[in-house]
Amino acid sequence: CRIVVLISGSGSNLQSLIDAGQSGELGDADVVAVLSNKPGAYGLERAQQAGIATDCVEHQRFDSREAFDNALRDAIDRHQPDLVILAGFMRILTPDFVRHYRGRLLNIHPSLLPKYPGLHTHQRALDAGDTEAGATVHFVTEELDGGPPIIQAKVPTLPDDSAETLAARVLSKEHRIYPLAARWFAEGRLQLNDSEARLDDKAL
Numbered sequence: 001c002r003i004v005v006l007i008s009g010s011g012s013n014l015q016s017l018i019d020a021g022q023s024g025e026l027g028d029a030d031v032v033a034v035l036s037n038k039p040g041a042y043g044l045e046r047a048q049q050a051g052i053a054t055d056c057v058e059h060q061r062f063d064s065r066e067a068f069d070n071a072l073r074d075a076i077d078r079h080q081p082d083l084v085i086l087a088g089f090m091r092i093l094t095p096d097f098v099r100h101y102r103g104r105l106l107n108i109h110p111s112l113l114p115k116y117p118g119l120h121t122h123q124r125a126l127d128a129g130d131t132e133a134g135a136t137v138h139f140v141t142e143e144l145d146g147g148p149p150i151i152q153a154k155v156p157t158l159p160d161d162s163a164e165t166l167a168a169r170v171l172s173k174e175h176r177i178y179p180l181a182a183r184w185f186a187e188g189r190l191q192l193n194d195s196e197a198r199l200d201d202k203a204l
């Protein structure tokens, strides 16, 4: 299973996937390329250190979201991925892009979805007085952070927590569940069912 990982920043989730690949925890899956929309993303260095191909498609160079997504798609498809993993990739993707990778595009989101889609998840959990927080790996669909969940990890919130301390606790769990989900996918155990088609069937 050929995995292409998209990043924008530090790439600690990417690192957990690289490490899991090297220790055999991903089964026959391998990270074959890492793409960033930011040239300075530290995750690119992590990939290079692991001998993995990298590419950068800078969103600022494109006039529209569509033009950027088309260029990104070409850059991804050059590596013939079976699975595309968003790991801290901070761009909203167009419906066409998402459809192109339907059923083979995963994201990790730092909240217990469906709670807190979008940004500032940890602060929102603390503000709401939640006693637990966490992260969710999910299939990407056209709805932002709204696709079917695959696995969640929970952590407690602590009385002295700031958004930063909570984020660190959640992140360490992210590093465990993302490789697990990637492995399940590689083993053919995850499938995105086409609920629209099922609805059509019922309508008939």
Ligand code: GRF
Residues within 6 Å of the ligand: 007, 009, 010, 011, 012, 013, 014, 087, 088, 089, 108, 109, 110, 135, 171, 174
């Ligand atoms: C993680 O918190 C992830 O859940 C979110 O972006 C962050 C990426 O961190 N989508 P890293 O770049 O993997 O260290």
